[in-house]
Amino acid sequence: MSDSGLEEPAKTLLEQLPFAAHIEHAYTLRETALYGGADHIVGEKEGRIGLIHRRERDALCKPRDRFWGLNRGGEDHVSSCWRCTQIAAGASAAPESVKTSAGGPL
Numbered sequence: 001m002s003d004s005g006l007e008e009p010a011k012t013l014l015e016q017l018p019f020a021a022h023i024e025h026a027y028t029l030r031e032t033a034l035y036g037g038a039d040h041i042v043g044e045k046e047g048r049i050g051l052i053h054r055r056e057r058d059a060l061c062k063p064r065d066r067f068w069g070l071n072r073g074g075e076d077h078v079s080s081c082w083r084c085t086q087i088a089a090g091a092s093a094a095p096e097s098v099k100t101s102a103g104g105p106l
């Protein structure tokens with residue numbers, strides 16, 4: 001099935017990450033037709049990315065308890081959160097910056 005002329009889709013940022021992560025949708029109190037929260041990248045294990053420390057199941061951009069609601073849903077693999085995307089891009093570009101909180105490789 002390679003005669004479509006289309007190239008393989010590029011790996012998503014999530015697939016390039018040096019640690020297990022998934023997307024969760026953050027709802028907001030002011031969810032409207034124009035603003036429906038964002039899809040954040042959630043790490044599955046506690047660890048550090050450079051100077052950022054995240055516990056298990058925290059979003060990359062901020063801890064889970066700072067969200068009003070953060071729920072796994074759908075099969076979307078693309079984050080719409082600018083900050084999560086920036087942090088994930090940095091982690092992919094420099095996997096050596098990703099460590100467990102004890103300092104070892106994640």
Ligand SMILES: [Zn+2]
Pocket residue numbers: 039040041059060061062081082083084085
């Ligand atoms: Zn985020």
